[in-house]
Amino acid sequence: MTLLELEGVTASYGPVQVLGGVSLSVPDGGAVGILGANGAGKTTTLRAISGTVRTGGRIVYDGRDIRGMRPDRVAALGIAHVPEGRGTLGALTVHENLRVGAYLRKDRKGIATDIDYCLALFPQLQNRIRSNGSALSGGEQQMLAIARAFMSRPRLLLLDEASLGLAPGTAKSVYEAIRRLRKESGIAMLVVEQNANLAFSLVDSATVLETGRTVLTGSSAELKGMDEIRRAYLGG
Ligand SMILES: Nc1ncnc2c1ncn2[C@@H]1O[C@H](COP(=O)(O)OP(=O)(O)OP(=O)(O)O)[C@@H](O)[C@H]1O
Numbered sequence: 001m002t003l004l005e006l007e008g009v010t011a012s013y014g015p016v017q018v019l020g021g022v023s024l025s026v027p028d029g030g031a032v033g034i035l036g037a038n039g040a041g042k043t044t045t046l047r048a049i050s051g052t053v054r055t056g057g058r059i060v061y062d063g064r065d066i067r068g069m070r071p072d073r074v075a076a077l078g079i080a081h082v083p084e085g086r087g088t089l090g091a092l093t094v095h096e097n098l099r100v101g102a103y104l105r106k107d108r109k110g111i112a113t114d115i116d117y118c119l120a121l122f123p124q125l126q127n128r129i130r131s132n133g134s135a136l137s138g139g140e141q142q143m144l145a146i147a148r149a150f151m152s153r154p155r156l157l158l159l160d161e162a163s164l165g166l167a168p169g170t171a172k173s174v175y176e177a178i179r180r181l182r183k184e185s186g187i188a189m190l191v192v193e194q195n196a197n198l199a200f201s202l203v204d205s206a207t208v209l210e211t212g213r214t215v216l217t218g219s220s221a222e223l224k225g226m227d228e229i230r231r232a233y234l235g236g
Contacts, residue, residue, distance in 0.1 A: 001028045002025050002027055002028070003027060003028040003029075003030075003061065003155065003156060004025065004026040004060070004062075004156060004190065005024075005026075005060045006023055006024050006025070006057065007023050007058040008021045008022075008023060008058065009021070009022040009056070009058070010022075010055060010057050011044050011045075011054060012053075012054055013044075013053065017212070018044050019044055019045065019048065019213075020212040020213050021213045022041065022057075022209065022212065022213065022214050023207075023214045024190075024207040024214060026156065026189075027188065029188050031188065031189040031190075031202055031203045031204055032189070032203055032206060033191050033192075033196075033199040033202070033206035033207070034190065034191065034192045034206065035196060035199065035209070037232075039211075040209040040210055041213075042160075042209060043084055043160055043161075044212075049061075049066075049074070049079065049158060050071055050074050050079060050158060051068070051070055051073070051074045052071050061077060062078075062155070066079075078153075078155035078156060079154060079155070079156045080150070080157050081149070081160075082146055082160060084160040084161045084164060086141045086144075088133040088136070088144045088148065090134030091134065092132065092133055093129065093130050093133070094125050094128050094129050094133065094136070094144055095115070095130065097144055098115050098144075098147060098151050099115075100148065100151075101152050102114070102151040102153075105153065114150065114151055114153070115151070117150075118147035121147065121177050121180065121181060122144075122146075124139075124140055124143060125140065125144060128140060138166055139167070139170035142166065143174060143177070146159070146174070146181070150187075154187060155187065156187065156189070156190065157187050157189045158189075159189060159191045161194055162174055162178065163175070163194070164194065171195065171198060175201055178202060179202055189203070191203055196234050197234060200220045200224060205217065205220060205223075206218065206223055208223075
């Protein structure tokens with residue numbers, strides 16, 4: 001079953017149109033990547049879904065058109081966005097950040113269980129549980145941002161450049177945790193990732209954007225076998 005479908009999505013910042021026709025679909029429980037050069041519109045595509053940029057076209061999630069919906073309503077439908085730059089709350093502790101992620105939930109027991117799960121998924125956070133978000137390393141902040149998104153128990157996770165600015169070993173372990181989260185939770189994922197090797201370690205298929213338009217979609221295996229993809233994204 002298709003969980004999310006974008007058809008001919010356009011988006012503008014003020015008078016400047018930056019998406020001219022993005023189409024992609026994410027199966028329920030699937031993981032899909034968005035590839036593209038700097039400025040191709042990857043981040044804006046995620047913003048179009050979460051309702052933080054003005055959009056046209058069709059964005060259908062779980063059978064309903066969510067285009068133009070307010071971000072808080074989109075979130076309440078089960079879409080969690082981990083933005084580029086992470087967006088953890090620096091003045092709150094790790095524990096408080098996790099609780100903020102669960103703000104719409106009422107199941108206290110489930111929340112406590114899920115906090116334990118996050119700390120098992122990201123053991124570094126366990127030692128930092130009373131530290132402020134601002135005191136964490138870049139890698140720990142990224143882990144916290146993902147964990148906080150999980151705390152809302154989303155059906156779809158929008159993940160923007162989770163490896164940005166991290167040392168290669170840290171980026172790798174963050175992606176290992178995301179793969180585990182995917183396997184254990186079944187959350188569908190739409191993933192923007194500059195490091196295509198990391199992206200392909202997680203996603204089943206990907207869409208390639210060029211100047212705000214979808215130009216190619218294929219399974220990870222198909223795309224990795226294409227010369228132009230290897231040259232542009234895989235360094236080979
Ligand atoms: N807030 C904004 N106001 C105006 N223009 C913007 C804004 N954010 C992005 N843009 C422009 O929109 C275009 C698409 O940007 P976007 O960030 O979606 O691309 P991207 O593929 O995610 O690239 P990157 O990898 O560099 O983040 C770019 O030309 C960018 O300069």
